[in-house]
Amino acid sequence: MGQSFKLEKFIPYRLMVAAETVSMGFSVTYKEQFGMSRPEWRVLASLAQLQHATAKDIAAHSSMHKTKVSRAVFELEKRKWLLRKLDETDRRMEHLSLTKPGVAVHAKLVVHATAYQAKLLAVLGVNTSDQLLTMLNKLEGLHADHW
Amino acid sequence: MGQSFKLEKFIPYRLMVAAETVSMGFSVTYKEQFGMSRPEWRVLASLAQLQHATAKDIAAHSSMHKTKVSRAVFELEKRKWLLRKLDETDRRMEHLSLTKPGVAVHAKLVVHATAYQAKLLAVLGVNTSDQLLTMLNKLEGLHADHW
DNA sequence: CTGCTATAGTTACGGCTGTAACCATCAATT
DNA sequence: AATTGATGGTTACAGCCGTAACTATAGCAG
Numbered sequence: 001m002g003q004s005f006k007l008e009k010f011i012p013y014r015l016m017v018a019a020e021t022v023s024m025g026f027s028v029t030y031k032e033q034f035g036m037s038r039p040e041w042r043v044l045a046s047l048a049q050l051q052h053a054t055a056k057d058i059a060a061h062s063s064m065h066k067t068k069v070s071r072a073v074f075e076l077e078k079r080k081w082l083l084r085k086l087d088e089t090d091r092r093m094e095h096l097s098l099t100k101p102g103v104a105v106h107a108k109l110v111v112h113a114t115a116y117q118a119k120l121l122a123v124l125g126v127n128t129s130d131q132l133l134t135m136l137n138k139l140e141g142l143h144a145d146h147w
Numbered sequence: 148m149g150q151s152f153k154l155e156k157f158i159p160y161r162l163m164v165a166a167e168t169v170s171m172g173f174s175v176t177y178k179e180q181f182g183m184s185r186p187e188w189r190v191l192a193s194l195a196q197l198q199h200a201t202a203k204d205i206a207a208h209s210s211m212h213k214t215k216v217s218r219a220v221f222e223l224e225k226r227k228w229l230l231r232k233l234d235e236t237d238r239r240m241e242h243l244s245l246t247k248p249g250v251a252v253h254a255k256l257v258v259h260a261t262a263y264q265a266k267l268l269a270v271l272g273v274n275t276s277d278q279l280l281t282m283l284n285k286l287e288g289l290h291a292d293h294w
Numbered sequence: 295c296t297g298c299t300a301t302a303g304t305t306a307c308g309g310c311t312g313t314a315a316c317c318a319t320c321a322a323t324t
Numbered sequence: 325a326a327t328t329g330a331t332g333g334t335t336a337c338a339g340c341c342g343t344a345a346c347t348a349t350a351g352c353a354g
Contacts, residue, residue: 006196017287023163025290037340092349120158132158132282135275141270142267202333238318238320300351301348301349303347307342307344
Protein backbone atom coordinates (compact mmCIF):
# COMPACT_ATOMS: atom_id res chain seq x y z
CA MET A 1 0.00 0.00 0.00
CA GLY A 2 1.10 3.56 -0.57
CA GLN A 3 1.95 5.94 2.23
CA SER A 4 -1.01 7.40 4.06
CA PHE A 5 0.67 10.76 4.59
CA LYS A 6 -0.92 13.30 2.30
CA LEU A 7 0.80 16.61 1.77
CA GLU A 8 -2.50 18.33 1.07
CA LYS A 9 -3.76 17.47 4.56
CA PHE A 10 -0.64 18.74 6.28
CA ILE A 11 -1.46 21.98 8.02
CA PRO A 12 1.96 23.66 7.77
CA TYR A 13 1.91 23.12 4.02
CA ARG A 14 -1.68 24.18 3.50
CA LEU A 15 -1.33 27.23 5.66
CA MET A 16 1.74 28.39 3.76
CA VAL A 17 0.13 27.89 0.37
CA ALA A 18 -2.98 29.78 1.40
CA ALA A 19 -0.88 32.55 2.94
CA GLU A 20 1.15 32.92 -0.23
CA THR A 21 -1.94 32.96 -2.42
CA VAL A 22 -3.72 35.54 -0.33
CA SER A 23 -0.61 37.64 0.18
CA MET A 24 0.08 37.69 -3.52
CA GLY A 25 -3.40 38.95 -4.17
CA PHE A 26 -2.72 42.10 -2.23
CA SER A 27 0.94 42.53 -3.08
CA VAL A 28 0.14 43.49 -6.65
CA THR A 29 -1.39 46.63 -5.22
CA TYR A 30 1.57 47.93 -3.27
CA LYS A 31 4.07 46.57 -5.76
CA GLU A 32 2.63 47.85 -8.99
CA GLN A 33 1.04 51.03 -7.75
CA PHE A 34 3.76 52.17 -5.38
CA GLY A 35 6.82 50.03 -6.05
CA MET A 36 6.81 48.78 -2.48
CA SER A 37 7.96 45.49 -1.02
CA ARG A 38 6.05 43.56 1.61
CA PRO A 39 8.38 44.64 4.42
CA GLU A 40 7.89 48.25 3.36
CA TRP A 41 4.13 47.86 3.35
CA ARG A 42 4.24 46.36 6.80
CA VAL A 43 6.41 49.12 8.19
CA LEU A 44 4.14 51.73 6.65
CA ALA A 45 1.07 50.09 8.11
CA SER A 46 2.65 49.65 11.52
CA LEU A 47 3.90 53.16 11.70
CA ALA A 48 0.57 54.60 10.63
CA GLN A 49 -1.07 52.57 13.34
CA LEU A 50 1.43 53.30 16.11
CA GLN A 51 1.80 56.92 15.00
CA HIS A 52 5.25 57.14 16.45
CA ALA A 53 7.60 54.24 17.13
CA THR A 54 11.15 52.96 17.07
CA ALA A 55 12.44 50.31 14.68
CA LYS A 56 12.27 47.83 17.52
CA ASP A 57 8.61 48.64 18.17
CA ILE A 58 7.85 48.12 14.51
CA ALA A 59 9.69 44.83 14.39
CA ALA A 60 7.58 43.58 17.29
CA HIS A 61 4.35 44.93 15.91
CA SER A 62 4.85 43.63 12.37
CA SER A 63 6.50 40.31 13.23
CA MET A 64 9.59 41.10 11.22
CA HIS A 65 13.26 40.58 11.84
CA LYS A 66 15.09 43.76 12.78
CA THR A 67 17.28 43.67 9.68
CA LYS A 68 14.20 43.54 7.48
CA VAL A 69 12.80 46.53 9.31
CA SER A 70 16.09 48.37 9.04
CA ARG A 71 16.17 47.92 5.27
CA ALA A 72 12.53 48.81 4.81
CA VAL A 73 12.89 51.94 6.93
CA PHE A 74 15.84 52.97 4.83
CA GLU A 75 13.80 52.65 1.64
CA LEU A 76 10.82 54.51 3.03
CA GLU A 77 13.10 57.26 4.25
CA LYS A 78 14.64 57.50 0.79
CA ARG A 79 11.17 58.05 -0.64
CA LYS A 80 10.59 60.67 2.05
CA TRP A 81 7.57 58.87 3.40
CA LEU A 82 9.13 58.50 6.81
CA LEU A 83 11.18 60.65 9.14
CA ARG A 84 13.82 59.68 11.72
CA LYS A 85 14.52 61.62 14.85
CA LEU A 86 17.22 60.64 17.31
CA ASP A 87 16.07 60.24 20.88
CA GLU A 88 17.53 63.07 22.90
CA THR A 89 18.27 61.11 26.02
CA ASP A 90 19.21 57.75 24.49
CA ARG A 91 20.98 58.26 21.23
CA ARG A 92 20.96 54.60 20.29
CA MET A 93 17.37 54.73 19.24
CA GLU A 94 15.48 56.76 16.71
CA HIS A 95 11.85 57.73 16.67
CA LEU A 96 10.10 57.15 13.39
CA SER A 97 7.03 58.82 12.04
CA LEU A 98 5.32 59.16 8.67
CA THR A 99 5.62 62.32 6.66
CA LYS A 100 2.54 63.83 5.08
CA PRO A 101 3.19 62.07 1.76
CA GLY A 102 3.74 58.86 3.72
CA VAL A 103 0.38 59.24 5.39
CA ALA A 104 -1.20 59.87 2.00
CA VAL A 105 0.28 56.73 0.46
CA HIS A 106 -0.86 54.76 3.45
CA ALA A 107 -4.37 56.11 3.13
CA LYS A 108 -4.53 55.00 -0.48
CA LEU A 109 -3.23 51.55 0.36
CA VAL A 110 -5.72 51.20 3.18
CA VAL A 111 -8.53 51.69 0.71
CA HIS A 112 -7.30 48.73 -1.31
CA ALA A 113 -6.48 46.68 1.76
CA THR A 114 -9.95 47.19 3.13
CA ALA A 115 -11.54 46.22 -0.16
CA TYR A 116 -9.40 43.13 -0.37
CA GLN A 117 -10.19 42.19 3.19
CA ALA A 118 -13.88 42.52 2.36
CA LYS A 119 -13.42 40.18 -0.55
CA LEU A 120 -11.74 37.67 1.72
CA LEU A 121 -14.50 37.94 4.28
CA ALA A 122 -17.04 37.37 1.55
CA VAL A 123 -15.23 34.27 0.38
CA LEU A 124 -14.94 32.91 3.90
CA GLY A 125 -18.34 33.92 5.06
CA VAL A 126 -18.41 36.89 7.37
CA ASN A 127 -19.33 34.82 10.38
CA THR A 128 -16.52 32.31 9.96
CA SER A 129 -13.76 34.83 9.41
CA ASP A 130 -13.61 35.52 13.13
CA GLN A 131 -13.12 31.83 13.70
CA LEU A 132 -10.18 31.98 11.34
CA LEU A 133 -8.51 34.72 13.33
CA THR A 134 -9.13 32.77 16.51
CA MET A 135 -7.45 29.72 15.03
CA LEU A 136 -4.53 31.76 13.80
CA ASN A 137 -4.16 33.18 17.28
CA LYS A 138 -3.83 29.71 18.68
CA LEU A 139 -1.34 28.64 16.05
CA GLU A 140 0.83 31.70 16.50
CA GLY A 141 1.01 31.01 20.22
CA LEU A 142 2.49 27.57 19.60
CA HIS A 143 6.16 28.40 20.02
CA ALA A 144 5.65 31.49 22.10
CA ASP A 145 8.29 30.45 24.62
CA HIS A 146 11.02 30.18 22.00
CA TRP A 147 10.98 33.92 21.39
CA MET B 148 -8.37 60.22 15.37
CA GLY B 149 -5.95 57.42 14.53
CA GLN B 150 -6.38 55.24 11.51
CA SER B 151 -8.85 52.43 11.95
CA PHE B 152 -6.86 49.99 9.85
CA LYS B 153 -5.24 47.45 12.14
CA LEU B 154 -2.49 45.26 10.75
CA GLU B 155 -3.30 42.51 13.22
CA LYS B 156 -6.80 42.18 11.79
CA PHE B 157 -5.61 42.01 8.21
CA ILE B 158 -6.01 38.45 6.99
CA PRO B 159 -3.09 38.33 4.53
CA TYR B 160 -0.75 39.44 7.29
CA ARG B 161 -2.14 37.16 9.95
CA LEU B 162 -2.19 34.17 7.66
CA MET B 163 1.43 34.68 6.68
CA VAL B 164 2.59 35.09 10.27
CA ALA B 165 0.75 31.95 11.35
CA ALA B 166 2.07 30.03 8.36
CA GLU B 167 5.63 31.05 9.13
CA THR B 168 5.28 30.17 12.79
CA VAL B 169 3.82 26.76 12.11
CA SER B 170 6.19 26.04 9.25
CA MET B 171 9.17 26.91 11.36
CA GLY B 172 8.04 24.48 14.01
CA PHE B 173 8.35 21.59 11.62
CA SER B 174 11.32 22.80 9.63
CA VAL B 175 13.68 22.23 12.54
CA THR B 176 13.02 18.54 12.05
CA TYR B 177 13.97 18.23 8.41
CA LYS B 178 16.66 20.89 8.68
CA GLU B 179 18.52 19.71 11.73
CA GLN B 180 17.97 15.99 11.40
CA PHE B 181 18.43 15.64 7.64
CA GLY B 182 19.90 18.91 6.40
CA MET B 183 16.95 19.43 4.10
CA SER B 184 15.33 22.60 2.85
CA ARG B 185 11.60 23.14 2.63
CA PRO B 186 11.49 22.61 -1.15
CA GLU B 187 13.36 19.34 -0.68
CA TRP B 188 10.94 18.18 1.98
CA ARG B 189 8.01 18.98 -0.28
CA VAL B 190 9.47 17.13 -3.21
CA LEU B 191 10.22 14.15 -1.02
CA ALA B 192 6.68 14.13 0.36
CA SER B 193 5.13 14.58 -3.07
CA LEU B 194 7.18 11.90 -4.66
CA ALA B 195 6.46 9.44 -1.88
CA GLN B 196 2.81 10.15 -2.30
CA LEU B 197 2.70 10.03 -6.09
CA GLN B 198 5.13 7.13 -6.21
CA HIS B 199 6.31 8.07 -9.65
CA ALA B 200 6.12 11.51 -11.24
CA THR B 201 7.78 14.10 -13.40
CA ALA B 202 9.14 17.40 -12.16
CA LYS B 203 6.11 19.07 -13.61
CA ASP B 204 3.78 16.78 -11.70
CA ILE B 205 5.62 17.55 -8.50
CA ALA B 206 5.49 21.28 -9.12
CA ALA B 207 1.73 21.06 -9.48
CA HIS B 208 1.26 18.78 -6.51
CA SER B 209 3.47 20.75 -4.15
CA SER B 210 2.55 24.25 -5.31
CA MET B 211 6.11 25.13 -6.15
CA HIS B 212 7.71 26.98 -9.02
CA LYS B 213 9.44 24.70 -11.48
CA THR B 214 12.86 26.20 -10.78
CA LYS B 215 12.46 25.44 -7.11
CA VAL B 216 11.54 21.88 -7.95
CA SER B 217 14.47 21.59 -10.35
CA ARG B 218 16.92 22.65 -7.67
CA ALA B 219 15.39 20.47 -4.99
CA VAL B 220 15.40 17.45 -7.27
CA PHE B 221 19.05 18.04 -7.99
CA GLU B 222 19.88 18.06 -4.28
CA LEU B 223 17.87 14.95 -3.54
CA GLU B 224 19.51 13.18 -6.43
CA LYS B 225 22.93 14.16 -5.09
CA ARG B 226 22.03 12.53 -1.78
CA LYS B 227 20.88 9.46 -3.73
CA TRP B 228 17.39 9.68 -2.31
CA LEU B 229 15.84 10.03 -5.73
CA LEU B 230 16.35 8.53 -9.16
CA ARG B 231 15.78 10.01 -12.60
CA LYS B 232 14.84 8.00 -15.64
CA LEU B 233 14.39 9.55 -19.06
CA ASP B 234 11.08 8.86 -20.73
CA GLU B 235 11.69 6.54 -23.64
CA THR B 236 9.26 8.09 -26.05
CA ASP B 237 9.53 11.75 -25.00
CA ARG B 238 13.05 12.52 -23.97
CA ARG B 239 12.23 15.96 -22.68
CA MET B 240 10.80 14.62 -19.48
CA GLU B 241 12.20 12.44 -16.77
CA HIS B 242 10.40 10.12 -14.42
CA LEU B 243 11.37 10.51 -10.81
CA SER B 244 11.10 8.00 -8.02
CA LEU B 245 12.52 7.59 -4.54
CA THR B 246 15.36 5.21 -3.86
CA LYS B 247 15.17 2.86 -0.90
CA PRO B 248 17.16 5.29 1.31
CA GLY B 249 14.86 8.06 0.11
CA VAL B 250 11.82 6.10 1.17
CA ALA B 251 13.46 5.48 4.54
CA VAL B 252 14.15 9.15 5.14
CA HIS B 253 10.61 9.96 4.15
CA ALA B 254 9.25 7.39 6.57
CA LYS B 255 11.19 8.95 9.43
CA LEU B 256 10.03 12.42 8.53
CA VAL B 257 6.44 11.27 8.32
CA VAL B 258 6.63 10.12 11.91
CA HIS B 259 7.60 13.62 12.99
CA ALA B 260 5.15 15.27 10.62
CA THR B 261 2.31 13.20 11.96
CA ALA B 262 3.23 13.99 15.54
CA TYR B 263 3.44 17.68 14.72
CA GLN B 264 0.13 17.60 12.93
CA ALA B 265 -1.38 15.96 16.01
CA LYS B 266 -0.04 18.77 18.15
CA LEU B 267 -1.59 21.31 15.81
CA LEU B 268 -4.93 19.51 15.86
CA ALA B 269 -4.80 19.48 19.65
CA VAL B 270 -4.13 23.20 19.76
CA LEU B 271 -6.93 23.93 17.33
CA GLY B 272 -9.39 21.45 18.66
CA VAL B 273 -9.88 18.39 16.52
CA ASN B 274 -13.35 19.42 15.43
CA THR B 275 -12.32 22.87 14.25
CA SER B 276 -9.27 21.76 12.31
CA ASP B 277 -11.46 20.54 9.49
CA GLN B 278 -13.05 23.96 9.36
CA LEU B 279 -9.57 25.40 8.97
CA LEU B 280 -8.83 23.24 5.94
CA THR B 281 -12.19 24.21 4.47
CA MET B 282 -11.37 27.89 4.88
CA LEU B 283 -7.94 27.42 3.37
CA ASN B 284 -9.54 25.70 0.42
CA LYS B 285 -11.70 28.72 -0.19
CA LEU B 286 -8.80 31.12 0.13
CA GLU B 287 -6.60 29.14 -2.22
CA GLY B 288 -9.32 29.21 -4.84
CA LEU B 289 -9.36 32.99 -4.82
CA HIS B 290 -7.13 33.65 -7.78
CA ALA B 291 -7.65 30.31 -9.45
CA ASP B 292 -8.24 31.87 -12.86
CA HIS B 293 -4.92 33.68 -12.86
CA TRP B 294 -3.01 30.39 -13.05
C1' DC C 295 36.45 56.86 36.06
C1' DT C 296 37.02 51.98 34.32
C1' DG C 297 35.47 47.96 32.66
C1' DC C 298 31.70 44.79 31.68
C1' DT C 299 27.41 43.73 29.84
C1' DA C 300 23.38 44.86 27.32
C1' DT C 301 20.78 47.20 23.71
C1' DA C 302 19.28 49.86 19.08
C1' DG C 303 20.31 49.66 14.78
C1' DT C 304 23.36 48.62 10.52
C1' DT C 305 25.97 45.78 7.43
C1' DA C 306 28.91 42.05 5.22
C1' DC C 307 28.23 37.66 3.61
C1' DG C 308 26.50 33.56 1.80
C1' DG C 309 22.31 31.21 0.53
C1' DC C 310 17.77 31.08 -1.57
C1' DT C 311 14.42 32.82 -4.93
C1' DG C 312 11.78 34.32 -9.14
C1' DT C 313 12.17 36.17 -13.81
C1' DA C 314 13.68 35.61 -17.99
C1' DA C 315 16.38 33.48 -21.08
C1' DC C 316 17.89 29.29 -22.59
C1' DC C 317 18.48 24.21 -24.43
C1' DA C 318 16.67 20.13 -26.09
C1' DT C 319 12.92 17.81 -27.78
C1' DC C 320 8.51 17.09 -29.70
C1' DA C 321 4.30 17.95 -32.75
C1' DA C 322 2.10 19.98 -36.48
C1' DT C 323 2.27 22.11 -40.83
C1' DT C 324 3.92 22.67 -45.14
C1' DA D 325 12.80 17.49 -44.17
C1' DA D 326 12.34 22.32 -42.89
C1' DT D 327 9.82 25.66 -40.18
C1' DT D 328 7.19 27.03 -36.45
C1' DG D 329 5.48 26.89 -31.99
C1' DA D 330 4.93 24.62 -27.73
C1' DT D 331 6.77 22.01 -23.76
C1' DG D 332 9.95 19.83 -19.86
C1' DG D 333 13.55 21.12 -17.56
C1' DT D 334 17.92 23.99 -16.44
C1' DT D 335 20.51 28.15 -15.52
C1' DA D 336 22.32 33.12 -15.34
C1' DC D 337 21.31 37.06 -13.00
C1' DA D 338 19.83 40.22 -9.83
C1' DG D 339 17.32 40.91 -5.61
C1' DC D 340 15.91 39.47 -0.99
C1' DC D 341 16.87 37.30 3.35
C1' DG D 342 18.76 35.60 7.93
C1' DT D 343 22.92 34.92 10.65
C1' DA D 344 26.47 36.76 12.68
C1' DA D 345 29.42 40.30 13.34
C1' DC D 346 29.79 45.04 13.96
C1' DT D 347 29.22 50.23 15.72
C1' DA D 348 27.70 53.22 18.89
C1' DT D 349 25.62 54.15 23.05
C1' DA D 350 23.92 53.32 27.62
C1' DG D 351 23.93 51.53 32.39
C1' DC D 352 25.79 49.38 36.14
C1' DA D 353 29.45 47.54 39.32
C1' DG D 354 33.39 48.26 41.42
